Amino acid sequence: MRSPKSEDHKKASQNVKNVINTEVEQTIESIQKHTDHISDVIFKKIPTEEGIVTLIYVNSLVDKMTMQVMIFIPLANHLHQIHQVSEVVSISDNAAIVSKLMGGQTLLYFHEANLLESIDTYSASTRSITNTETESTVIGPQDAFTESLETNISLVKRRIKNTNLKNEDLTIGSETNTKISILYIEGIVNEENLETLKGRIDKVNYPSFTDISILKQLIEDNPLSPFPQYYMSVRPDSIVHYLLNGRIVIFMDNSQAAIVCPTSFLEMFISIEDYYNRWTTASLLRMLRFFGFFLTIMITPMYISALTFHPEILPYELLLNLQESRSRVPFPPLIEVLFIELIIEVLREAGSRMPAKVGQTIGIVGGIVIGTAAVEAGLISNILIVLVATSALLSFLPPIFLMSNTSRFVRYIFILSAGAFGLFGQMLAFAWLITHLLRLNSLGTPFMTPVIPRKAGDLMDSIIRFPTAFLKGKTGISRSPKK
Numbered sequence: 001m002r003s004p005k006s007e008d009h010k011k012a013s014q015n016v017k018n019v020i021n022t023e024v025e026q027t028i029e030s031i032q033k034h035t036d037h038i039s040d041v042i043f044k045k046i047p048t049e050e051g052i053v054t055l056i057y058v059n060s061l062v063d064k065m066t067m068q069v070m071i072f073i074p075l076a077n078h079l080h081q082i083h084q085v086s087e088v089v090s091i092s093d094n095a096a097i098v099s100k101l102m103g104g105q106t107l108l109y110f111h112e113a114n115l116l117e118s119i120d121t122y123s124a125s126t127r128s129i130t131n132t133e134t135e136s137t138v139i140g141p142q143d144a145f146t147e148s149l150e151t152n153i154s155l156v157k158r159r160i161k162n163t164n165l166k167n168e169d170l171t172i173g174s175e176t177n178t179k180i181s182i183l184y185i186e187g188i189v190n191e192e193n194l195e196t197l198k199g200r201i202d203k204v205n206y207p208s209f210t211d212i213s214i215l216k217q218l219i220e221d222n223p224l225s226p227f228p229q230y231y232m233s234v235r236p237d238s239i240v241h242y243l244l245n246g247r248i249v250i251f252m253d254n255s256q257a258a259i260v261c262p263t264s265f266l267e268m269f270i271s272i273e274d275y276y277n278r279w280t281t282a283s284l285l286r287m288l289r290f291f292g293f294f295l296t297i298m299i300t301p302m303y304i305s306a307l308t309f310h311p312e313i314l315p316y317e318l319l320l321n322l323q324e325s326r327s328r329v330p331f332p333p334l335i336e337v338l339f340i341e342l343i344i345e346v347l348r349e350a351g352s353r354m355p356a357k358v359g360q361t362i363g364i365v366g367g368i369v370i371g372t373a374a375v376e377a378g379l380i381s382n383i384l385i386v387l388v389a390t391s392a393l394l395s396f397l398p399p400i401f402l403m404s405n406t407s408r409f410v411r412y413i414f415i416l417s418a419g420a421f422g423l424f425g426q427m428l429a430f431a432w433l434i435t436h437l438l439r440l441n442s443l444g445t446p447f448m449t450p451v452i453p454r455k456a457g458d459l460m461d462s463i464i465r466f467p468t469a470f471l472k473g474k475t476g477i478s479r480s481p482k483k
Helices: 004-034 066-076 079-085 094-102 149-157 193-202 212-218 236-244 279-296 297-310 315-327 333-353 356-376 382-394 401-421 421-439 456-460
Strands: 043-050 051-058 105-109 115-120 167-171 178-185 229-235 249-251 258-261
Touching: 004 094, 004 105, 043 066, 051 066, 051 094, 066 105, 066 249, 066 356, 094 178, 094 229, 105 149, 105 229, 105 249, 115 249, 149 167, 149 178, 178 212, 178 236, 178 382, 193 249, 212 249, 212 258, 229 236, 229 382, 229 401, 236 258, 279 382, 279 401, 297 333, 297 382, 297 421, 333 401, 356 382, 401 421
Parallel strands: none
Antiparallel strands: 043 051, 051 105, 105 115, 167 178, 178 249, 229 258, 249 258
């Protein structure tokens, strides 16, 4: 005969068990609710020495070998190893649960203990490290960043073996939950710049980030400006150079490029290869890029101004050649220039969107055929073909492709100004350009540094690059107050 105490104890145990089972069902149902209609979310129950354990993971995000080594084998033989390497997750924090699942982690729910833990089993398909096609170089390292955040950071840390190199991870994008990493060298970085950048990133309210270029536009000082206010690169050696100079670098998962903050206007025409060349060669190339930017926005507007308003500025023989070339053209110079510029833009855009081999053929053959046919039909002059082709080539001189796009946009402002007012219009447009550049900032730093405000020491590494022995100090744009 059982005693009343025995019966009460049995009922109490049964009640506790029922409560635990209810909590287990509610927890699993809650996770299933938040992962509803995600077909590759797996729920698998496995019996262990501590009772039933439910594994929850996204099949397309986990590595099968990692699952076998870190989860299945320890669950069968060494369960204590699971607790040593896992992280406890709050059962009531649904946002954290979903975030870890979609981040490739495996959740382990221990029924008896009503405990939820997570283990990182993420495995993403990434491409190998290859040469860069956008910032190719003859001298120097040939590797380039990939779309893997971990790989990109490792490429930097292979070059800077220093504990002062810090990287802080953040998550942005309410829909994509994209991971970014901020890199800087402690003791060299300007702390004020660092705090300003973190504050701007904290204020970013944007749902989705598919590339780091979106973040760059959201944290710029003047988002309405046609000029990029931060340097972007896919080359590890270039990023390392700027980190050692006290800059701040931002990486984003699933994005190849990195952002450098702050940046000056002159640095948009500097390539890391300049430091591998002799100072004479590097200086020549920098001057070519810098003055080529202003030439590309001035050549075709000068053609319009000279033929429409100021023919007296041209030599008499050249003027005769121009008049003969345009004798069959029925349009004024402004319409003629806009027509051929738009044709060049169409060819460039079509060539970049087509398969590589087809695009090259279309770009070369299409340009020759259309240009020759347009001249023979009397739609444009042959001299203008030469000027537009030269202008297009000059626009690709800057090592940063974003500056090439900027020169194309600014050129249209100069073309329209020249068509309306001639040289006077060009000078007005040039005054606007210089004023705009002087008003721009990059992370609160004047964009025209070191020219405005002038720092004499920084001019050794500007348009003219002095010999390497003179380039030992940090530039003023990124100098820490301690330095």
